[in-house]
Amino acid sequence: MTRLLVLMLMLFAGGPAMAIEAELGFDDPVMNERYRELLREVRCPKCLNTSIADSDAPIAEDLRREVHQKMAEGASDEEIVEYLVSRYGEFVVYRPPLQPTTWALWGGPVALLAIGAFVFARILRSRARQSIDQDAIS
């Protein structure tokens, strides 16, 4: 059991370390942190669910360079994301904006949770009633 746990920890801890080290960066640590953060928010259009921070696809490299250049020119995070969405569509953002077409996406989990809670409550109540009935018999 402990061995399995250690193995799993090793496997999962290895993930982030394997990320592609972005070739570019900023000397200013605050800017640099913003840059890394932004790269993790943008999904590589050519890859299967990998951010442009983690992908070594040429298109991801180009997109990193584009983000770097736009940041160096003083663009805000919103402006950069807006630009990329205007070119590649909402596919490239991991957190799509809340709008009529994404209501189900954002609201779905909450609705499912509510349904689950409702069903669970009903089951609990009927069980409680059953056990009371049985107590009455004995």
Added chain:
Amino acid sequence: MWRYVIPVAVFAVLAVFLYRGLYLNPGYIPSPLVGKPAPEFSLPDLENLDRQVGSRDYEGQVALLNVWATWCVGCRQEHPFLVELARSSGVPIYGLNWKDDRDKALEWLDTLGDPYVASAFDVEGDVAIDWGVYGAPETFLIGRDGTILHKHIAPLTPEIWRRDFLPKIAEECGSLPCPLAEGEE
């Protein structure tokens, strides 16, 4: 009763979604640029780096912009059809040579034929990003007012040309060869 109906209903809904999913292409991302003005660009001409090729060259015309590269297998596949289109369709084809080796690209045009009025040499891939390109080959149909009328991702084939491109060109022009927009010579 409900104990049986609900799981069956849930299963049915799931099945419909999964069945639909079988026929979707997860690699296809619809372009938000369709129906919007095409991004302007100006790049060195692949064949003569001192010359510039760009959106100005096809201003006022219906034109195709084909994204290609020698490393792209699909481009080789569609190339004969592009040569054929250049000869017979009356629609000028411009190339965007994407992140390619210039010598190889020139050799490609030399041996396989050159369907392009001109190819822009986008070695860094910056213009490609501005056009939302994520894989070659991609072909854009540009209207006379500079709007992107259609984008096709994957090799162009006669069937796709007839089905997706010709109706849009007909709608834009009436007849081929396409007359120029008013105000242009």
